[in-house]
Amino acid sequence: MKIFVCIKQVPGISEVKIDPKTNTLIREGIPSIINPMDKNGIELALKIKEEREAEVIAISMGPSQAEKALREALAMGADRAFLLTDRAFAGADTLATSHALALSIKKILNDSKKDEKYIIICGTQAIDGDTAQVGPELAEELQIPQITYVQKFELKDDDSIIAERVFRTEEIVVIETKLPVLISVLKQINTPKYPTMSGIIDAYEQKEVTKLDAKALNADKAFIGLTGSQTEVWKIFIPERKGEHIKLTGTIEEMSRELCQKLKEDKIF
Amino acid sequence: MSIRIDDELCTGCGSCVASCPYGGIEIIDDKAHITEDCNLCGACVEACTVEAIILEREEFKVKRVDISKYKGIWVIAEHYKDKIHDVAYQLLGKGRELADILKVNLTLVILGANFDNLLDEFSYYGVDEIIYVKSKILKDYYSDLYVKVLTELISKNKPEIILIGATPTGRDFAPRVAKRLNAGLTADCTGLDIDAETRNLLQTRPTFGGNIMATIRTPRSRPQMATVRPGIFKTPEKVKKEIKIRKIDYDFKEKDTVSKIVKIITKEKVTVNLEEAEIIVSGGRGVGSKENFKIIEELATTLNAEVGGSRVAVELNWIDNDHQVGQTGKTVSPRLYIACGISGAIQHIVGMQNSDIIVAINKDENAPIFKTAHYGIVGDLHKVIPSLIKEIKKVRAEETI
Numbered sequence: 001m002k003i004f005v006c007i008k009q010v011p012g013i014s015e016v017k018i019d020p021k022t023n024t025l026i027r028e029g030i031p032s033i034i035n036p037m038d039k040n041g042i043e044l045a046l047k048i049k050e051e052r053e054a055e056v057i058a059i060s061m062g063p064s065q066a067e068k069a070l071r072e073a074l075a076m077g078a079d080r081a082f083l084l085t086d087r088a089f090a091g092a093d094t095l096a097t098s099h100a101l102a103l104s105i106k107k108i109l110n111d112s113k114k115d116e117k118y119i120i121i122c123g124t125q126a127i128d129g130d131t132a133q134v135g136p137e138l139a140e141e142l143q144i145p146q147i148t149y150v151q152k153f154e155l156k157d158d159d160s161i162i163a164e165r166v167f168r169t170e171e172i173v174v175i176e177t178k179l180p181v182l183i184s185v186l187k188q189i190n191t192p193k194y195p196t197m198s199g200i201i202d203a204y205e206q207k208e209v210t211k212l213d214a215k216a217l218n219a220d221k222a223f224i225g226l227t228g229s230q231t232e233v234w235k236i237f238i239p240e241r242k243g244e245h246i247k248l249t250g251t252i253e254e255m256s257r258e259l260c261q262k263l264k265e266d267k268i269f
Numbered sequence: 270m271s272i273r274i275d276d277e278l279c280t281g282c283g284s285c286v287a288s289c290p291y292g293g294i295e296i297i298d299d300k301a302h303i304t305e306d307c308n309l310c311g312a313c314v315e316a317c318t319v320e321a322i323i324l325e326r327e328e329f330k331v332k333r334v335d336i337s338k339y340k341g342i343w344v345i346a347e348h349y350k351d352k353i354h355d356v357a358y359q360l361l362g363k364g365r366e367l368a369d370i371l372k373v374n375l376t377l378v379i380l381g382a383n384f385d386n387l388l389d390e391f392s393y394y395g396v397d398e399i400i401y402v403k404s405k406i407l408k409d410y411y412s413d414l415y416v417k418v419l420t421e422l423i424s425k426n427k428p429e430i431i432l433i434g435a436t437p438t439g440r441d442f443a444p445r446v447a448k449r450l451n452a453g454l455t456a457d458c459t460g461l462d463i464d465a466e467t468r469n470l471l472q473t474r475p476t477f478g479g480n481i482m483a484t485i486r487t488p489r490s491r492p493q494m495a496t497v498r499p500g501i502f503k504t505p506e507k508v509k510k511e512i513k514i515r516k517i518d519y520d521f522k523e524k525d526t527v528s529k530i531v532k533i534i535t536k537e538k539v540t541v542n543l544e545e546a547e548i549i550v551s552g553g554r555g556v557g558s559k560e561n562f563k564i565i566e567e568l569a570t571t572l573n574a575e576v577g578g579s580r581v582a583v584e585l586n587w588i589d590n591d592h593q594v595g596q597t598g599k600t601v602s603p604r605l606y607i608a609c610g611i612s613g614a615i616q617h618i619v620g621m622q623n624s625d626i627i628v629a630i631n632k633d634e635n636a637p638i639f640k641t642a643h644y645g646i647v648g649d650l651h652k653v654i655p656s657l658i659k660e661i662k663k664v665r666a667e668e669t670i
Contacts, residue, residue: 011477063305087271091309094456095448127596128477131456136412136444145527146412146445149437162531167410167437168349169544169591170536177528187597226309227326230453234471235484236290236312247634247645252653255646256660259628262644266626268548268605269664 001054001158002118003045004105005078006138007038009062009069010128034069037123039076040185043192044153045121046077052155055079057108061089061100067209074203075195082108086213091226098137100224103217105142117158120182124149132184139182147175148184271325272309274301278321288316290481310483336468339429339491341373344396345419347410347438351383355504355545356434358394360497362505363461364432365395367470370463374398376428380418382408388514393507400426404519406526409533413526415442418519420449428492430470432461435496443496453487454494459501459623460484470495475619500544500602501623541575541591548605551577551594551621552587555610555631555650559587564654565609571658577601577621579611595620609650613638630654 012031034042045056058073060066061084070081084100092100109118120139125132132148139146151172152164162176163183195203214224221227246262248255263269281299293307301313301322314322342364346357361377368375374397379388382405391399402418419442423431433439435457447454460473460482469486470493476483487493543549550572552565562582569576578588580595594601595617606624610631611617618641621627629642630650639645646653 065305090307094444094454095451098448129456130476132440133444133447133454133456136441137448140416140445140448146441147528148441164534165437169542171349172534172536173410174531174534175528176531230451230490231455231485231487233310233312233483234486235315236288236310237482237484245640245642245645247639247647252648252656253660255648256653256656259644259646259657260660260664263605263626263628264664268626269661269668 001048001052002109002112002116003048003054003056004108004118004120005038005041005045005056005058005073006101006120006122006134007042007058007060007069007073008035008123008126008128009033009060009066010035010126032065032068034072035123035126035128037125037185037187039123039192040187040189041121041123042073042076042078043190044185045119047190048119048155049077052158057082059101059104060084061092061097064211067211070209071203072195074207074209075200076193077195077199079207081207081209083209083211084213084217085211086215088214088219088221088225091229092224093229093231094131094133094137095230096224096226096228098134098141099228100214100217100219101134101138102141103219104212105138107212107217117179119161119179120144122182122184124184124186135182135184142180142182144180144182145177146182146184147177150183150185151188153183153185153189272303272307273323273325274303275321275323276300278319280319280321282318284316284318285313285322288312290477334490336429336489336491339427341376341426341428342368342371342430342432343376343378343423343428343492345431345433345439346377346379347434347436348379348381348384349410351381351387351408353379353387354434354436354438354499356436356439356497356499358504359499359502360432360434361391361394361396363497363502364430365505367430367461367463368397370465371429371468373429376400378402378419378422380404380407380415382406385516392510392512395505395508395510396512397510398513398515401514401516402519403516404521406521407519409530410438410441411526411528411530412441412445413528414521416445416449417525419446423450423492429468431492431494433494433496435498439496443494447494450492451490452492452494453490454496455485455487456496458495458497461495461497469493498600500600541577543575543577543592543594543599543601546575546601546603548572548574548607549577549594549601549603549621549624550574550607550609551579551611552582552609553579553611553617554581554585555612556582556587557610557651559585561651562587564651568607568609568654568658571661572605572607574603574605574607577606579617580614608638608642609654611638612636613641 056078058078058081122135147163149166150163344360347354376398377396378400380402455472458472458474462471472485550569577594578592583593596619602623604625607628627642628644629638634647
């Protein structure tokens, strides 16, 4: 069995601050990390591998420095890694991204020459874009079933899986489906382990990150990068803080009274 | 597809560098240079005051979509236990506005099993037409069945805009439908508008962890698809309207789905419904302990409100994670949000900034939460809240007289 894990290198968003003077993002010193839910994906792949004979393959699309994220995946225990990197991929929306990923998965399956079952694991969404679209679009292109928002997963047998999908605050649906399949996972599915020292050494000395460009994938430029994208960013702006900001003054009793008065004027009460 | 700098025009002013969310542009020797991090988003093109940045899209022999053949706005409803999700009503309200600008029909699409007697109810929400696809199996949600039916309907009827709730269900089928149709899809929008001239849908959404907003459009193809965050738009006032109902009985074949629903688990505990709450009282690190959280609950009870918590409060186990508000928790938009002892990290702000009125109680007068709050009280919440509760009770008592 092959287990593909799609990962994205993202900026550590929670560290991002806005420069109040220029109203722009302060990027200095922001580390690049593996998107957190993708790490849960790697962890799940490794867990499946403990139970079954499987090869874990990490794939990422991004600039050349995304290699670092793939090395980390290798250090965690992934067997092979592929980086789709080419200026021709830049500016891709989710349609164009999922197309490039689909081409790479087809190529890897083709090259292996074995007729193997496979599972694709994605993080449900990335913390920078938050679209949650690449997974389902990838599944659609490969014409395989999908289960998204997965919080629990098990292989039923060699042919099928059972997964718990969170679809409402109060409801979870348990779905059974057949391989090959794509699942997208939530953070509560597991706790990713840190790589071991020998894992890290292997990732740099024993294992490889294979780079694939548009040519290697035989990609039609009409369907990748900016040109292959249907959506485009028209405008980017920093949100204005809405409305007035009133700091109340006086004793605690006075402030409480004033607040109630204001909330009454605002028709909250 | 490429971006380039016209060195003759570039003055090296650096406004492009400041505008770039990706760190994709640098000034070297007084000229702008594009780095590998560039994502071709075009933010710098707009920021450049001397028009020195050129973003070009190569034209390929792609099958062009005849945009003029697409008309009308569709809202796709989601349901559970025969109840339509509230976000559908919210989308009908916004959809009506957009349809009036475009002078087209607004259509509600329901895929279900037991809605025959409920369809008339929708005639109150601004809709012109309902397409009801009926089949026993559609009582529940199946990815592949939704994708099949919707792509067939869309290909045949050619709506120009399709709005879907950004719920785990909407966000499950929308991308597959978009992919099958090769249509542009924008996720989790919080603002929608129309460019009347081009009829383009202007889709605004938070990105980059909510630190920046991006407005996205789909200028060269149709339909334009968007998932929209629940709780952003208001349910419209009820007004009776004549509507057309199209009922389609649909026969699925067994091979149409390989998935089966084993069971649906409803959590026994009655969990909070922060997304639909009118008022939320939230506590953070400043509350101090699990014991002290009672005071937050007390204020919530007085206001008939739900209780929320910051990431820290959840991590410290002061409150269950169902209550977490923020980027990694729930996104809420109540009429009133009271943040108690919450400093206001961006990750929290992202989850509650759309609240109508935000009140912050914090003893640190420099806490960033005061920049988001409409009303701020600097003080110890353990003293402020009891006083506030007393005052609210007084107001309530006056009202009943």
